[in-house]
Amino acid sequence: MPETVLVTGGTGRLGRLLVPMLLDAGRQVRVLSRSGARAPLADVEYLTGDLVKGEGIERAVKGAQTVVHLAGGAKGDDIAAGHLTRAAARAGVEHIAHISVIAADRLPLGYFRAKLGAERAVADSGVPWTTLRAAQFHDLVLGVLGAMAKLPVMPAPGAVRLQPVDTRDVADRILTLALGDPAGLVADLAGPKVYGLADLARMYLRARGRRRALVPVPMPGRIGRLYREGANLTLSGADLGTRTWEDFLAEQL
Template sequence: MASILVTGGTGNLGRHVVPLLRGRGHDLRLLSRTPREGAGFVAGDTVAGAGLAEAVAGVDAVLHLAGSSKGDDVGTANLAQAARRGGVRHLVMISVIGADTMPIGYFRAKERAEAALAASGVPFTVLRAAQFHDFAWNMFSPMLKLPVVPAPGAIRLEPIDVGEVAARLADLVDDAPSGRVADLAGPEVIDAPTMLRAIAAAQGLRRSFLPVRVPGAIGRAYRDGVNLAAPTAEHGSRTWAAYLQERVAVPAVA
C-alpha cells in the first residue's frame, strides 16, 4: 500500500483511476484548487504553486492528471519541484499522443509540461494517450444539431476507452519510474465523417454531410497523421461502436 497524491482526481479520468487505486489499498489525497469537505481532499493550486509542499508531504507517489492549454507547463514544473523537495519517489503524468508534433495549444502545453517534468529531477513516468471516446463524442455530437453537417475528412483519431487508460495509469503508479513509456491508443483509426455518421445512426438522426477541408498548419498535421500513434504504441480493445452502443443506451448523467 502506498500514499498517493492525485491531481485532477475529480475529472473524467480521475473518476476512473481513483476507485482502482483505492481498490488496491492505496491511501489517496486528492488535490483541489478550492477547499472541499470530506476525507482525502487537500487544497492546492499547481499553477500558483500554492499548498503543494503540504500536499506532497509524506506521500510515496504523485499521479498528475490535471492539465490545460494555459499554465500546464508551469503547474507541472511547480508540482514536480515540490515532489522532488518532498522526497516523492515517483511522479506519473498523463500526456497526449502528438504532444511534440501537433500545432495546437493543448498539445504544445503538454510537450512543455513533459519537458518541465523531465528537467525537475524527480523520478517520473509519462504516458501519452490518444483522445478518449468521450472527447470525440463531445467534439462531434453538437455538430449534428445542424441540418447539413460539416465533415472534415482530414481529421482522423484513434479514440481510446477512458477506463483502459485509467487501468494503465494505475499499473504505472505501482511500477518503478520508467520515463516515457509506450503510447496508448484505441484499437482503430477513424476519420471524422465516419464518426459523425456513426453518432447520427446511433441516435436515429438523418443528416446530410458536407465534406470540408481543414486549412492551415492544423489541417496539414491531421492529413499527415502526426496525431496518430507510432507502431510502438500499445492499443486498447474497446471500439468506437461499442462506446456508442453504451453511450446511447445509457444516457450520461449531467
C-alpha cells in the same frame, strides 16, 4: 503504513476511475482538485488547490511517495506541471506518473505545446518519472460531436483521423505504471481502431437517431498537411486498448 499516492485531477473522468482502483490496490489516496469532489469517497483525503496559480500544492505533496498527475486544461498545463514538479522534488516524492497526449511533440498547436512543456517539466524535475501519451478519450470525442450536432449541418474536416481510446483502458494502464517502477516515456496508448472524423460523426448520429448533413471542410496550410499525414496518430508501436468507439456508443447511447 500504506504508500500515499497523490492524484491531481482526481475528480475528473479519468481520476474518478483511477482513485478507487488505487484504494483497491491498498494505497492511501489523496486527491488535489480545484473544486473538491461532488461525491467524495470514504478513506480518500480531498484537498483543494490550483496548480496553475501554484496554490495548495505544498500541503498536497507532503508525505506522498507517488504523484499521479492527471490534471489538465485548455491552457496552462506546462505552468501547472512546473509548480507541481518543483514542489514534489522539494517534498522528496519518489515517482511522478504523468498522463499526456499522443503527438505532443509533433503538432505545433497551443494545446500540444503546453502538453509538451508539461512533459519536459516532469522529465527535468529530478524526480523519477513515467509519462504515458494517450489518444483522445471516447468521452471527449462524444462531447465534441454532441456540440457539433447542435448546428444545422455538421462540419467534417476530411483530413482528420482519430484513434480514440476508452477511459477505462487508460485507467488500467496508468494504474500499472503508477504502481510500478519509474519508466520514463513509455509506449503510447491508443484505441483499437482508426476512424475518419466523418465516420465517427455518422456513427454518433445513427446511434442518436438524428440526421445532419455532413459538410466537408478542408484544412489548409501546415496543420492540414500534418493531419493528412497522420501526425496526430501513432500508427505503429503503440499499445492498444480493447474497447472500440462502437462499444462505447452502445453503452452510452
